[in-house]
Amino acid sequence: MTKVPVQFTLNGREQNEFVDSGSTLLAALRDKLGLYGTKAGCHQGTCGACTVIIDGSPQLSCLTLAERCAGKSVTTLEGLTGNGALHPLQQAFMEGFAAQCGFCTPGMILAAKSLLDRNPSPSRDDVIDAISGNICRCTGYDPIINAILTAAEQLRGARKSA
Amino acid sequence: MIEYRKDYFSDARTDGLTEVGVTRQRSDVLGHVTGKTQYYADRHFAGLxxxxxxxxxxxxxxxxxxxxxxxxxxxxxxxxxxxxxxxxxxxxxxxxxxxxxxxxxxxxxxxxxxxxxxxxxxxxxxxxxxxxxxxxxxxxxxxxPAVFDVEEALKPGAPLVNEYHGRNWFTYEGHHCRRVRFGNVDEGFAAADHVIEEMYQSSPIEHxxxxxxxxxxxxxxxxxxxxxxxxxxxxxxxxxxxxxxxxxxxxxxxxxxxxxxxxxxxxxxxxxxxxxxxxxxxxxxxxxxxxxxxxxxVSSPRAAERIYIKDGVAKDGRILARQVRLYVDAGAYSRHSPYGTTKAAAHMPGPYTIPNVWVDCHCVYTNRTPSSAMRGFGVTIGDFALEVQMDKLARLIGMDPMEFRILNAYRDGDMKAHQKEVDGAALVECVQAASDLANWPIAGRYRAMSSQKREG
Missing domain, CATH: 3.90.1170.50 (Aldehyde oxidase/xanthine dehydrogenase, a/b hammerhead)
Known part of the structure; x- marks a missing residue:
């Protein structure tokens, strides 16, 4: 299989990889780089478990060719804060019972992170819209929506006091 | 918002339990939110x-x-x-x-x-x-030829699905279905003011x-x-x-x-x-x-069920007889369905004291995807059928549906259709609390009833 060199930014650090031409970013993250925080739920772009942030927007890594990430910046759950501390979204998910089996959680948190980066004061409907591509089979969504709104409030407070 | 009421049965509590009502974080949640929880596939093996x-x-x-x-x-x-x-x-x-x-x-x-x-x-x-x-x-x-319907599968001449059983149903200790017999339903129906029979059914549900x-x-x-x-x-x-x-x-x-x-x-x-x-x-x-x-x-869904419930009810609200025919679609193989069908039989006639009960629960083989376990399997669909039936009965005799349930609910000491004495009943209090929360007033007579003894 043809190998293609790809240079991109992964969780804030420069990354150089040879990937199989036609292989997905999901496969590169999990099978080549051992970043198992990105989950494979359907391999067909329907469940959102593999969501990562590419140049600021939430993308499905199972439908993204690894070679198309050249020159781009990719953030996975492992790179959410970069300093080992918990992000307010992670804290709110923990405290608000927004994760049960945990399998949708990485994609859910990254979809929410991308929303809050673009819109620090989302309405409930904005939150619902932002996670509409992410399926959760455990929680019934309400705890997740509440956790994202709680985290948004905390981030706004932190920004004000900064 | 969840409200915990510890005043119910407080005199009967000897356990000193303190955890109910206290919020605790999941022990595994830190791993979930950081992506460090290791699912089975989050591993690399050379030569896989x-x-x-x-x-x-x-x-x-x-x-x-x-x-x-x-x-x-x-x-x-x-x-x-x-x-x-x-x-x-x-x-x-x-x-x-x-x-x-x-x-x-x-x-x-x-x-x-x-x-x-x-x-x-x-x-x-x-x-x-x-x-x-x-x-x-x-x-x-x-x-x-294939068969996809439980009642079709039980007819003489239906295609035989599973040769290991030799017939399209699971055999329970020599019987063609799981049975409950209590009192005499024919006498109960004869004594009733109204008799109705309704059919309920569900499709398979994938998790x-x-x-x-x-x-x-x-x-x-x-x-x-x-x-x-x-x-x-x-x-x-x-x-x-x-x-x-x-x-x-x-x-x-x-x-x-x-x-x-x-x-x-x-x-x-x-x-x-x-x-x-x-x-x-x-x-x-x-x-x-x-x-x-x-x-x-191909993964097993919740079984499709078809349930016929025939009830005889008196004008004063007492259910005098309940006859249930329940069919569980096991699909092509047993898996957990013979057990689920037994659970269905154990769950009938619902949490109500009825003097005459007749239940046949059939575990049926068809050429559909084998069904198996799913949250409350054998019980959930039966509860749907039973509670819709309870509403229909209440309407039929012009009774409030909450009061109708309280009147017929199990009381401690009652004999169940399965020949077990009721102990630890709580339905009366649950319905009373639900009527409060729903702002659905019930008459003082029903407010005064208790699960712990049947009123005189």
């Missing part, structure tokens, strides 16, 4: 083989021949497995709790009994090669966990094998794998406990025995993971 399955395109067919020769020529395909490779090919998941006979092949060989049934496993260096190999396996079928069913088996040293699985039933899996493989238990090690959504859908034992066998025969790590399409098509 991928297993993909040749599946039946027919609901019911005789297998005339299986030709794997072209699959073996696909680059990357390492070997194939057929029924001949499985030491004990016929099993049933609950054999260790006396569900019999063994009625399901690990790999089909003479017949397929549902669409998607697994026939040949193809092992290859990559998923793509395994799928290419699957496409090259040639199976010749002779299609057979659709976000993580599909799967496992990885890795050969260790000394002919031992470790299986990383997302099963909800590690010990069923160990038992059945050992029986299917004719292997001592100590050679098989199961690692699990982290499940990306289960809801009962990961209680069957399907992927692990084949992956164990594949690892034994190739001496390489093997991954068998359902695609999303396989999860939807």
């Amino acid at each position: 083989l991928h297993l993909k399955m040749v599946r039946s395109p027919h609901h019911h067919a005789r297998i005339k021949s299986i030709d794997v020769s072209r699959a073996l020529k696909v680059p990357g395909v390492v070997r194939v497995l057929t029924a001949k490779d499985v030491p004990q090919n016929i099993y049933t998941i609950l054999c260790l709790i006396q569900v019999e006979p063994n009625d399901e092949p690990v790999l089909a060989f003479d017949k397929v009994r549902f669409k998607g049934e697994q026939i040949v496993a193809v092992l290859a260096e990559s998923e793509q090669a395994a799928l290419a190999g699957v496409a090259k396996v040639k199976v010749v079928y002779e299609e057979l 659709a966990p976000t993580e599909t069913t799967g496992c990885i088996v890795v050969p260790d040293q000394n002919e031992r094998y470790t299986c990383y699985s997302n099963t909800q039933a590690l010990y069923f899996t160990l038992d059945n794998s050992a029986l299917i493989l004719n292997s001592p238990f100590h050679k098989l090690r199961l690692v699990g406990g982290t499940v990306g959504g289960g809801f009962g859908g990961k209680v069957d034992v399907i992927t692990e025995p084949i992956a164990f066998l594949a690892a034994m025969l190739t001496r390489r790590p093997v991954k068998y993971e359902y695609s999303r399409a396989e999860e939807m098509q």
